[in-house]
Amino acid sequence: MTGDPQSLSQRLATWARVKSPWVTVFNSGACNACDIEIIACLMPRFDVERFGILAKGSPRHADILIVTGAVTRKQASRLLRVWEQIPEPKYVIACGACGAGGGVFQGLYHVVGDVGTVIPVDMYVAGCPPRPDEIINAVVACLNLMKEDLAQGGKEWRRKAGDTDRKETTPGTVAKDVRV
Amino acid sequence: MAEVMVPIGPQHPALKEPVNFRIYVEGEKIVRLELDLSYNHRGIEKAAEERNFIRVLPLLERVCGICSHSHATAFVKGIEEIMGLEVPARGQYIRTIIAELERMHSHLLWLGVAAHEIGFNTLLMWTWRDREAVLDTLEEMSGNRVHYNMNEIGGVRLDLSEKQVEAAQQRLPVLEERIAQYVDMVSHQETMLLRFRGVGKLSKEEILKYGTVGPTARASGVDYDVRRDDPYLVYDEVPWNVVTDSSGDVYGRTKVRIGELSESLKIVRHCIENLPGGPIRVTSAPKAAPKGEILSRYEAPRGELAHFIRTNGTDKADRLDIRTPTLANWTSVAKALVNQNLADIPVIVAAIDPCLSCTSRMTVIDTGTMAQGSISWEELVRKCRARYGTEVQP
Ligand code: SF4
Numbered sequence: 001m002t003g004d005p006q007s008l009s010q011r012l013a014t015w016a017r018v019k020s021p022w023v024t025v026f027n028s029g030a031c032n033a034c035d036i037e038i039i040a041c042l043m044p045r046f047d048v049e050r051f052g053i054l055a056k057g058s059p060r061h062a063d064i065l066i067v068t069g070a071v072t073r074k075q076a077s078r079l080l081r082v083w084e085q086i087p088e089p090k091y092v093i094a095c096g097a098c099g100a101g102g103g104v105f106q107g108l109y110h111v112v113g114d115v116g117t118v119i120p121v122d123m124y125v126a127g128c129p130p131r132p133d134e135i136i137n138a139v140v141a142c143l144n145l146m147k148e149d150l151a152q153g154g155k156e157w158r159r160k161a162g163d164t165d166r167k168e169t170t171p172g173t174v175a176k177d178v179r180v
Numbered sequence: 181m182a183e184v185m186v187p188i189g190p191q192h193p194a195l196k197e198p199v200n201f202r203i204y205v206e207g208e209k210i211v212r213l214e215l216d217l218s219y220n221h222r223g224i225e226k227a228a229e230e231r232n233f234i235r236v237l238p239l240l241e242r243v244c245g246i247c248s249h250s251h252a253t254a255f256v257k258g259i260e261e262i263m264g265l266e267v268p269a270r271g272q273y274i275r276t277i278i279a280e281l282e283r284m285h286s287h288l289l290w291l292g293v294a295a296h297e298i299g300f301n302t303l304l305m306w307t308w309r310d311r312e313a314v315l316d317t318l319e320e321m322s323g324n325r326v327h328y329n330m331n332e333i334g335g336v337r338l339d340l341s342e343k344q345v346e347a348a349q350q351r352l353p354v355l356e357e358r359i360a361q362y363v364d365m366v367s368h369q370e371t372m373l374l375r376f377r378g379v380g381k382l383s384k385e386e387i388l389k390y391g392t393v394g395p396t397a398r399a400s401g402v403d404y405d406v407r408r409d410d411p412y413l414v415y416d417e418v419p420w421n422v423v424t425d426s427s428g429d430v431y432g433r434t435k436v437r438i439g440e441l442s443e444s445l446k447i448v449r450h451c452i453e454n455l456p457g458g459p460i461r462v463t464s465a466p467k468a469a470p471k472g473e474i475l476s477r478y479e480a481p482r483g484e485l486a487h488f489i490r491t492n493g494t495d496k497a498d499r500l501d502i503r504t505p506t507l508a509n510w511t512s513v514a515k516a517l518v519n520q521n522l523a524d525i526p527v528i529v530a531a532i533d534p535c536l537s538c539t540s541r542m543t544v545i546d547t548g549t550m551a552q553g554s555i556s557w558e559e560l561v562r563k564c565r566a567r568y569g570t571e572v573q574p
Pocket of ligand 1: 031
């Protein structure tokens with residue numbers, strides 16, 4: 001997100017990104033249900049491709065990373081690595097109760113915690129699992145966020161006063177020293 | 181030619197769940213497979229010991245999102261047997277309906293995934309479209325598309341209303357027609373015949389040797405199904421057949437699963453039409469279970485699921501050990517892959533319908549003395565954190 005947001009090239013990039021966001025799904029220790037609901041989004045009933053939303057295998061092609069599940073200790077460093085591979089501007093959606101707060105897996109011995117403990121999260125989707133329409137709604141809301149961020153010149157404006165020690169400010173502090 | 185190692189995963193476009201394969205190949209031929217399944221290990225078995233029978237059920241459903249009802253039913257069935265509870269007939273029927281609907285959604289899901297692995301995406305779209313009809317029925321009955329949470333100790337949580345039964349009955353003929361299409365399709369569809377036949381062959385002896393279960397075993401002529409051989413719920417009252425096949429390859433496994441779809445539909449229809457009246461659960465289930473041990477077996481969509489439960493007179497399980505069908509089936513994959521083409525890996529792996537969220541296990545072994553033993557929750561947490569060097573505040 002460098003350069004003047006009003007320049008022609010930037011406006012073109014934004015237009016393309018918002019018209020057709022590419023999404024990568026990462027399972028960081030989910031129970032599978034969130035994953036199958038995300039796949040259900042791609043299927044005839046919900047069919048997100050008609051909105052231009054495309055599921056991609058490689059994080060290097062992605063605009064949005066959807067993370068399902070609480071983060072297990074073994075997956076934490078992988079999640080961070082996948083997140084680092086996504087080109088800026090990157091957005092993260094944490095899917096389900098697990099992604100937001102650990103869900104039923106909160107406090108289990110092999111679970112680090114929610115997605116926010118490892119990487120900064122832009123959007124949370126409630127539900128266990130969230131319905132496909134809720135997931136689509138989250139992606140669309142994320143696009144609006146993207147537009148807003150561009151107008152504001154970055155993600156800084158979303159940080160509230162006194163929020164300095166929020167998890168977002170120190171991405172990967174947990175996972176950095178995870179040795180596996 | 182020298183052996184080359186091809187690493188796949190944990191994050192890989194073809195696999196939705198984290199697993200790491202190290203595949204050794206000579207040219208295009210696979211020599212052997214090494215697996216790392218532990219990415220999704222969360223520690224559910226241990227956590228189940230800390231929660232009482234009411235709180236543990238939502239946790240157990242989340243062992244796996246696809247066969248959630250299987251895990252909850254296997255557990256409550258075991259606890260009920262220890263407590264000596266007689267579940268009312270209506271409750272048992274409702275459990276069976278949900279269980280078979282779950283099998284249908286799982287097999288439709290599998291059929292789509294298998295088709296996707298051979299590039300037959302039209303079938304993927306079709307099966308997932310039909311799967312929505314099953315999910316709609318489940319949602320109407322339980323309130324959720326995937327985690328139904330229908331079970332509780334002594335019966336089920338929700339009753340079926342006239343309206344729900346009617347809506348389900350209306351959907352069944354549509355599903356029946358679609359399933360008939362798949363049955364017909366699998367017999368002559370060129371793509372499926374070419375890519376499934378003769379791929380990933382396993383003989384009956386091999387199946388028995390590696391302890392393979394479920395449709396994978398039945399496709400190699402092992403005539404075994406817990407629903408018939410150790411009946412639970414109401415399977416002994418319902419007319420249905422075990423589907424087997426003798427070809428032993430991916431094609432056979434496809435045929436078995438499609439056959440099971442029609443059988444499940446029959447069971448659901450029978451149960452809905454013969455739904456008995458009366459209560460759906462016992463009026464007052466005891467909170468604590470007496471001391472005892474039980475092995476509760478259940479035919480999950482992927483095969484025989486076993487919950488070993490030891491109770492100690494309190495309202496919590498003393499030990500819970502879950503043997504999931506996918507865990508039992510992985511060895512057969514390693515065997516079936518040998519001498520196959522590199523390009524057939526996805527379809528052979530998919531043929532057991534792998535589900536990885538339930539397969540990661542942990543054993544504590546003292547590497548010095550090779551002693552195994554039990555370990556307390558606190559120690560486990562401490563060791564785990566020391567190993568990974570992380571401290572996370574809950
Ligand atoms: S939020 Fe619920 S459905 Fe999603 S991964 Fe967690 S337990 Fe499974």
